[in-house]
Structures are given as C-alpha cells and as structure tokens.
Amino acid sequence: MSYEAYSTDDFDKALRGLPKGETKRVSDAISERLCKDPRHNTKLISASYRGLRSFRIGSTRVIFLIVGAIRAMGLENRAAHLDCEGLPDRAIKLLFVGLREDVYEWSP
Amino acid sequence: MIQIPQNGRTEDERLSDFLLLLYMIGTHHRQSRRYLGITKADKFVFLAEKRMIDNCVQGFDYDFYRWNFGPLSPSIYADIETLQKTSMVTRGANIQLTERGRKTLEDCGSLFEANQVVVACIDEVVRRFATKTTEQVASHVYEVEIEYPMGSKKIRDIPRGWELLKKLPVQKATRRFDIPESWKETLELLLDIEYADRLDKTLTQPSAAGAHPFGGAD
Numbered sequence: 001m002s003y004e005a006y007s008t009d010d011f012d013k014a015l016r017g018l019p020k021g022e023t024k025r026v027s028d029a030i031s032e033r034l035c036k037d038p039r040h041n042t043k044l045i046s047a048s049y050r051g052l053r054s055f056r057i058g059s060t061r062v063i064f065l066i067v068g069a070i071r072a073m074g075l076e077n078r079a080a081h082l083d084c085e086g087l088p089d090r091a092i093k094l095l096f097v098g099l100r101e102d103v104y105e106w107s108p
Numbered sequence: 109m110i111q112i113p114q115n116g117r118t119e120d121e122r123l124s125d126f127l128l129l130l131y132m133i134g135t136h137h138r139q140s141r142r143y144l145g146i147t148k149a150d151k152f153v154f155l156a157e158k159r160m161i162d163n164c165v166q167g168f169d170y171d172f173y174r175w176n177f178g179p180l181s182p183s184i185y186a187d188i189e190t191l192q193k194t195s196m197v198t199r200g201a202n203i204q205l206t207e208r209g210r211k212t213l214e215d216c217g218s219l220f221e222a223n224q225v226v227v228a229c230i231d232e233v234v235r236r237f238a239t240k241t242t243e244q245v246a247s248h249v250y251e252v253e254i255e256y257p258m259g260s261k262k263i264r265d266i267p268r269g270w271e272l273l274k275k276l277p278v279q280k281a282t283r284r285f286d287i288p289e290s291w292k293e294t295l296e297l298l299l300d301i302e303y304a305d306r307l308d309k310t311l312t313q314p315s316a317a318g319a320h321p322f323g324g325a326d
Binding site (some may be wrong): 004005006007008009010012014027028030031041044045046047048054061063067079080081083087093094095096098099101102103 | 212291292294300302318323
C-alpha cells in the first residue's frame with residue numbers, strides 16, 4: 001500500500017521553478033518511487049531539520065516528512081512545517097525542492 | 109620547481125575535515141581573542157593530526173609537506189576557502205566563525221560528544237597554543253621531530269617539499285571520527301548555502317503548515 005502525497009504551496013512553486021524537463025522528472029519520481037516507499041533510498045536529516053527526510057533525484061533534492069513518523073517522534077506542531085493536522089499517518093508532506101550543488105567539487 | 113600534490117580524500121574524509129576544521133576555529137575563538145590566520149590554523153591542524161595519528165585515531169585527513177614556514181597542507185587552504193564560500197567563517201586574514209558557522213557547530217554538538225576521542229586531540233592543541241602568536245606556534249612546530257630516513261629529525265632541518273605527515277590509513281585506525289548517514293546528508297545540505305538558505309526560509313513561512321493533495325507537474 002503506497003503513501004498519499006501532500007504538498008505545500010511553496011513546494012508547488014519551487015517545483016514549477018525547476019529547469020524545463022526537471023519538473024516532470026521530479027514529479028514522476030515522487031509519484032512512482034517516493035510514494036511507494038518513502039523510507040527507501042531517502043535519508044533522514046538531523047540538527048534543526050530533525051524529522052525531515054531527503055530524497056535525491058539526480059541533481060535535485062526533495063525535502064519531505066512522513067506524517068506517521070513525525071507523530072511517532074512526538075514532533076507534530078513543534079514548528080509550522082511539522083503541522084500534519086488532517087493528514088493520514090500513511091502520507092508524506094512535501095516541503096521543499098531545489099537543485100543541489102556538489103559540495104565536494106570545491107575541495108580536492 | 110617543487111610541486112605539492114593534493115591528497116585524494118574520500119567524501120567522508122572531506123566532510124569530517126570540514127567539520128573538525130570548523131570545530132578547531134570555534135574552539136580557538138572560545139579560548140582566545142588572538143589572531144587566527146591561515147598559517148596558524150595550518151600549524152594547529154598539523155599538531156592535532158599528529159596527536160591523532162600517534163593515538164591511532166582517524167580525525168583530520170590532511171597530508172603535510174615541509175614548506176617555507178614549516179608544515180603545509182594545500183587541502184587546508186582549499187577547505188578554509190570552502191568554509192568561507194559557505195559563509196561558515198569570515199573572509200579576510202583573521203579567520204572567525206560567522207553566525208552560520210556558530211549555528212552549525214551548535215547543531216552538531218551531539219556529533220562532537222559522540223566523537224570525544226577525536227575532538228580531545230584538537231582541544232588539547234588549542235588549549236596549549238590558542239594564546240600564542242603565530243610565530244610562537246611556528247617556532248614550536250619547527251622543533252617537532254618526525255620520522256626521517258636514518259632516524260628522526262626536527263622539522264626545521266628537513267628539506268622543502270618533504271612529506272612530513274600522511275593521513276592515517278583506515279586499517280591502522282582504532283577509532284575514527286564517525287559521521288552517521290543522517291548527519292552526512294545534513295552536512296552536505298548545510299554546506300550547500302543557497303539550497304540551505306532557501307530551505308530555511310521556506311520552513312519558517314506560516315504557509316509551511318498547510319498542505320493539499322500533491323498535483324504533480326500540472
């Protein structure tokens with residue numbers, strides 16, 4: 001059983017702002033891969049991003065959360081982006097998308 | 109002309125070098141208001157890494173060569189530049205943490221706690237030399253003895269271009285600076301300043317609270 005995907009207005013705007021072709025590629029990856037298993041091939045992130053996960057599609061990175069996981073961690077409502085009111089446990093909330101930079105290219 | 113080679117570091121090694129360098133800069137400024145230029149930072153890393161290697165601890169992964177003012181690692185220069193590009197430290201001769209650098213160190217507090225054996229080597233060097241001038245630190249480093257063919261030799265007596273310190277091979281390390289997967293992704297994100305800035309801005313918007321069914325690329 002796959003997960004339902006929800007997005008914020010800011011996510012939609014950022015998705016539309018991606019380079020031509022990338023918008024559809026990312027959108028397809030979310031629907032076809034991320035929603036099937038949001039823990040597979042995604043990474044938890046730490047520090048002030050606690051509870052959020054990162055999903056990479058080539059040079060694009062999507063930041064999202066799994067609603068059930070946020071509730072289990074007791075993080076719901078700790079910040080605006082962690083608000084999951086009305087969303088089912090088996091849902092993901094898409095928060096941000098953008099092109100990432102290869103930080104390792106800077107230092108040999 | 110003598111060419112100093114760049115050492116090949118893995119992505120993990122580069123990430124821990126960035127973080128430990130940032131930690132070293134932060135610790136220095138907590139203990140002393142003295143000037144911290146690239147030459148002094150370079151010597152601090154050398155002393156800390158030597159201590160790590162002597163204790164079979166893998167932390168810093170720089171290779172050092174004998175150069176004009178003692179040990180030098182070109183990768184430290186590249187890493188400081190990266191920390192400047194990512195607004196973790198100030199641009200200019202006196203290297204200081206920016207607000208972003210301070211916040212990153214604060215965020216990574218638990219990572220340093222989990223790697224006490226490694227950061228203790230940095231703490232020890234900083235505690236001993238933070239209040240010294242660059243010249244005093246350099247003078248001390250010149251007197252450090254390292255292995256040399258036919259016995260050991262003081263650094264000041266070693267010819268320019270000679271390899272002084274090589275990063276500890278993984279198989280020789282009994283302890284290493286361990287960065288869990290979730291932290292690796294977080295650090296990569298934090299070092300990607302443009303992405304991190306936009307993400308932070310988005311997450312603090314009140315509109316980040318609401319969500320609607322994802323409509324795809326439509």
